[in-house]
Amino acid sequence: MEAILVPTDFSDNSKPGLRFAIRLAARNKAALVFAHIFQPKRPYTGDAEALKKADIAKAQLKLEAFIRKVYNSLKVEPGEYTCKILEGFKADITILDYCQNHPDIKLIIISTRGASFSNKILGTNTGNLITKSPIPVIAIPKDYRNKPLLNVLYATDLENLDEEFQRVLDFAKPRGLSIELLHFSSPSTLALEKNLRRDVLESKTGYPLTIRIEKNDSHHPMSKNLQQQIEKIKPSLVVLFTNQNRTFYERLFLSSMSEGLSFKSQTPLLVFKK
Structure with a gap:
């Protein structure tokens, strides 16, 4: 077990x-x-x-x-x-x-x-x-109050999507949680966005999902853009994949989005290693 x-x-x-x-x-x-x-x-x-x-x-x-x-x-x-x-x-x-x-x-x-x-x-x-x-x-x-677990919001940069989505699915499916995929559009990800199709993912996995693509507001840090979407969507759980191979100086000046959110969000945060 x-x-x-x-x-x-x-x-x-x-x-x-x-x-x-x-x-x-x-x-x-x-x-x-x-x-x-x-x-x-x-x-x-x-x-x-x-x-x-x-x-x-x-x-x-x-x-x-x-x-x-x-x-x-x-x-x-x-x-x-x-x-x-x-x-x-x-x-x-x-x-x-x-x-x-x-x-x-x-x-x-x-x-x-x-x-x-x-x-x-x-x-x-x-x-x-x-x-x-x-x-x-x-x-x-620390201020979280128990709520029904209904859905997960998976925020992705679309890199390694198939592998990451499978791990999200392995967590959500046995627990009966619906999945919503969130991506912030940017010029560097346009090619990946063109290949993002809900019907293809659903066919591969046999599991329904919702896809949400939002324009990235470059005037705000990504963590703030994500927090705004969390407040709008109100998921039961937010899922992120984090790159753990960062130097001390990268951690000092370019804080990990997942680590930063763990101190701010009022929504439980599930973090996988990339």
């Missing part, structure tokens, strides 16, 4: 991600792994190993109680899930290491709480996962 990893720091801000994951997993009977990153905050003296084990055991009990309260608040019968305490000094690295050693993890769902300018550059846990994770990440806004 495929599994979804859902990190929590026990804060209220992390609860939207937990609630979203519980409802999403119920749609296709996925297993959930709720994880808390244990970061030792004090040097241990004496029997250091025993003291650390005791702290980890306390964290395990706290995590299990925290998750039970979330399920109770939703008034839903728990599906298959486990609670894991992961030891590490950096949450994002610890999460990625765990996923690498557990190939059954096919998705990470994590809440985002916003970020300062410096944190956007150096990376928050959510931002770092978006720009580093080889498996898809769903970022849930």
